[in-house]
Amino acid sequence: MGRVDDMASEEDSKKQRISKYIDENLKQVFSDLVDDDMPDQIVDLLSVLRAQDQERNTKK
Amino acid sequence: MSNLDPKDELVTHLPALRAFALSLTRNRATADDMMQDTVLKAWSNMSKFQPGTNMRAWLFTILRNNFYTSRRKLNREVADIDNVYAEKLAVKPEHDGRLQMMDFKQAFDQLPDEHREALILVGANGFSYEDAGNMCGVATGTMKSRVSRARNKLSELLSLEDDEALELTDAATMAVVGSPRMPST
Numbered sequence: 001m002g003r004v005d006d007m008a009s010e011e012d013s014k015k016q017r018i019s020k021y022i023d024e025n026l027k028q029v030f031s032d033l034v035d036d037d038m039p040d041q042i043v044d045l046l047s048v049l050r051a052q053d054q055e056r057n058t059k060k
Numbered sequence: 061m062s063n064l065d066p067k068d069e070l071v072t073h074l075p076a077l078r079a080f081a082l083s084l085t086r087n088r089a090t091a092d093d094m095m096q097d098t099v100l101k102a103w104s105n106m107s108k109f110q111p112g113t114n115m116r117a118w119l120f121t122i123l124r125n126n127f128y129t130s131r132r133k134l135n136r137e138v139a140d141i142d143n144v145y146a147e148k149l150a151v152k153p154e155h156d157g158r159l160q161m162m163d164f165k166q167a168f169d170q171l172p173d174e175h176r177e178a179l180i181l182v183g184a185n186g187f188s189y190e191d192a193g194n195m196c197g198v199a200t201g202t203m204k205s206r207v208s209r210a211r212n213k214l215s216e217l218l219s220l221e222d223d224e225a226l227e228l229t230d231a232a233t234m235a236v237v238g239s240p241r242m243p244s245t
Contacts, residue, residue, distance in 0.1 A: 014221075018211070018215050018220045018221075021220065022179070022215070025161065025164045026179055026180065026183040027183070027184050029161075029164070029184070030185070033083065034076055034079045036082070038074060038075065039078075039088075039092045039095075041096060042074065042078075042092065042095055042099065045096055045099055046071065049099075049103050053067075
């Protein structure tokens with residue numbers, strides 16, 4: 001019985017290691033993408049939206 | 061809860077939002093279009109955002125809904141994939157973990173959209189199964205099942221069940237992931 005428990009425990013430990021490995025790689029992949037430069041079209045869009053808000057507030 | 065003006069807070073989430081868009085679409089042009097739509101929608105509907113709730117989750121939800129709606133409209137079963145990940149790899153320093161990271165990214169790319177999304181939300185962003193389920197409009201159990209199946213598929217693609225392979229990838233991963241920028245907790 002103890003041997004069966006040991007095997008189950010080893011299997012759980014291996015699954016945990018695999019999950020940890022996968023999650024660490026996922027975080028690395030995501031982190032690399034977060035570091036990507038923001039595209040000009042988004043930066044420009046934000047400028048336009050801010051300007052529109054400002055214009056609206058001035059008119060009020 | 062953030063003390064920032066919601067529109068200022070939105071800007072702080074944009075790098076993560078873009079990373080999520082790139083993970084989903086795997087194509088820069090499509091990701092940027094999705095992002096532009098999401099920013100426009102969020103900005104013009106900011107009054108609907110409930111302060112005290114998770115803005116990142118709200119933004120991710122808008123983006124993923126855009127993505128799936130657009131994909132249904134275009135009826136595109138096969139994504140138009142560019143080399144988003146490979147480009148990032150090209151600027152990384154040479155080290156033992158490089159090949160394994162490439163393998164990982166290629167394996168990740170082979171997962172269905174719903175599984176990639178589940179792993180990115182739960183595994184990379186740390187959302188709870190419940191929150192990720194709400195964001196994707198599915199039950200918590202369904203989200204758990206997607207994450208589990210996605211991990212099993214990655215494990216199979218990377219032969220991680222093989223003890224020797226896991227030993228090798230563990231060492232290589234620590235070379236890549238165990239940097240000060242990304243502590244392995």
